[in-house]
Amino acid sequence: MKPKEARRLGIMERVLAGKVSIRQAAVLLGLSERQVMRLKKGMKQEGEAFLVHKNRGRKPKHAITHDVRDRIISLASEELKDASCEHMAELLEELYEISISGRSLRRIFKQAGIKNRHSRRAKRRKRRSRKRMPQEGLLVQSDASPYAWFEDRGPKACLHGNIDDATGKILALWFRPEEDLYGYLMVLNLTVINHGIPVSLYTDGHSIFFSPKKDKLSIDEELAGKTVALTQFGKALEELGINHIQARSPQAKGRIERLWETLQSRLVIEMRLRGISNIEDANAFLPVFIERFNARFAVWAADPEPAFKPAPTSERLNEIIAFREERTASNGSTISFHCKTYQLIDVKDQAVSLAPRAKVTVLTHLDGTISAKYGDKVFSLREFVPQPAPKAEIRQAKPRREPAPVTADHPWRQISPIAPKPSTPVEAYLEAKRKRFRKYAF
Structure with a gap:
């Protein structure tokens, strides 16, 4: 018997013995006189057992069954490990169709001896917090x-x-x-x-x-x-x-x-x-x-009017939010990017002429495609494959002409007689003159 029931029993025994009046008992027990009269009548009929609450020992209709309790403890040890009680209650209702409050989960874990890291938060260091901005998007x-x-x-x-x-x-x-x-x-x-x-x-x-x-x-x-x-x-x-x-x-x-x-x-x-x-x-x-x-x-902002500005067009946004790399144009109106050569192509599918040494910004977009910005315009890129040089015609070698045979009467075969050496300086001078004029002879 609980202390409250034991105290009520002692007072009601005095009421039955005529030592305490109904009105005095009502004041002592904090009940109405009608309730004291009901307790007196019940004790006369059933004895002390009438003071015990009739739901004692009975399981409530909304009580959590043992099967559900065991299922929750199993999930908390495996799939839902490390989840807070509130988060676990949300997941149990969404995924397992078990409707239970976070407070009940906390009580189940305490009875089962399961420690939850979210059950007690560490003390936070006091700092001067900054107020939230008044508008969403500021x-x-x-x-x-x-x-x-x-x-x-x-x-x-x-x-x-x-x-x-x-x-x-x-x-x-x-x-x-x-x-x-x-x-x-x-x-x-x-x-x-x-x-x-x-x-x-x-x-x-x-x-x-x-x-x-x-x-x-x-x-x-x-x-x-x-x-x-x-x-x-x-x-x-x-x-x-x-x-x-x-x-x-x-x-x-x-x-x-x-x-x-x-x-x-x-x-x-x-x-x-x-x-x-x-x-x-x-x-x-x-x-x-x-x-x-x-x-x-999420919470409501102090000012319900958002401060977000309208987004640009998808083409403009795709141009702004991209990776940018600078390249210098060659004399042939091409640029080099990642070991490949590209030409800038306009809307008419024509190659754009670039000034030599002009600066071109290559844009690599979030979806992996690339384009190029030249001046204030954005152009698509097309890989440039140089045409191979035409092969030179192979000329057939002319057949080697055989040299004409040297006949016996050919001048090369004529052996000129060896002139005697001049014996005097005068003869040597005359011989030199003859050789000189012989050279121009036809």
């Missing part, structure tokens, strides 16, 4: 999180993402093997397509966002107006008209840092339940997950 935080998203089923990956500061809404997510420019350009592209152009973008100081040469400028150089070249990502933001803000610490962009903690718990478990173990399948699942996540956690 400030978007961007970051990436390398993590074992597929656990031991697949390779490590890096999740790139954008989150709105005003609502906490996930704007875009994209998996890549590692943190790189392609991942950030992809989430920027998805954000602009699905929501519009934000006013500002908040990132860390990674070299993808800001040139490392920026820190090397002295104060005098900055006052003189010297600047460093924008990165590929910075050029895309400049053309879209997005203000780029650098965060000086991880706490400054705490909203997206906390998002990674949530996703490393929820997204990992949901991909485990669906057997997702590679980047391609994970990227295909992300839109469904983002929609459900935003419906569960």
Whole structure:
């Protein structure tokens, strides 16, 4: 018998003995006089057992059955391992048709001796928090999180993402093997397509966002107006008209840092339940997950009017959000790119004439196609294959002419008699004269 029932029994025994009146018993027990009279009548008929609650020992109709309890404990140890009680309650109702509250799950785990890492949170260091922006789209935080998203089923990956500061809404997510420019350009592209152009973008100081040469400028150089070249990502933001803000610490962009903690718990478990173990399948699942996540956690902005600017046309956006590489035109109006020679082709499928040494920007788009920007126009590229030079005609060698035979009376065969050597200088002079004139004789 519980203490409350034992106290009630002692007072009612005094009522039955006539030592305490009905009114006094009602005051002592905190009941109405009618209830005290009911208890007195019941004790006369059934004795002390009447004071025990009739539902004691009976199982409620809405109680969780032993089979369901065992199923929950089994799932919590395997498929739903490391999930918080609230997240597990959502997954049980969605995937296993088990409707149960997070509080009931917490009680079941406590009775079964199962420890949950989310049951007690560590004390957070008190910081002065920044108020949310009043409008959606005023400030978007961007970051990436390398993590074992597929656990031991697949390779490590890096999740790139954008989150709105005003609502906490996930704007875009994209998996890549590692943190790189392609991942950030992809989430920027998805954000602009699905929501519009934000006013500002908040990132860390990674070299993808800001040139490392920026820190090397002295104060005098900055006052003189010297600047460093924008990165590929910075050029895309400049053309879209997005203000780029650098965060000086991880706490400054705490909203997206906390998002990674949530996703490393929820997204990992949901991909485990669906057997997702590679980047391609994970990227295909992300839109469904983002929609459900935003419906569960996003809040309303103070100002319901969004600050996103309209997105440009798909052709213009495809031109802005792309990889850019400068090339110099050759004298033959061609450019070289990745060990191949290309010509610029206009809408009439004609090759564009380029000035010698002209600067051409080659654009590699997110879908892998390439084009080129020359001046203010964008042209498609066609690989240029030089025509082989015509082969020279092979001339047949003329037959060698046999030399004419030398006859016996040929002058070459005539042996001139050896003239006697001159004996005197006069004769030698005359002989030289004769040889000279003999030379020109016909």
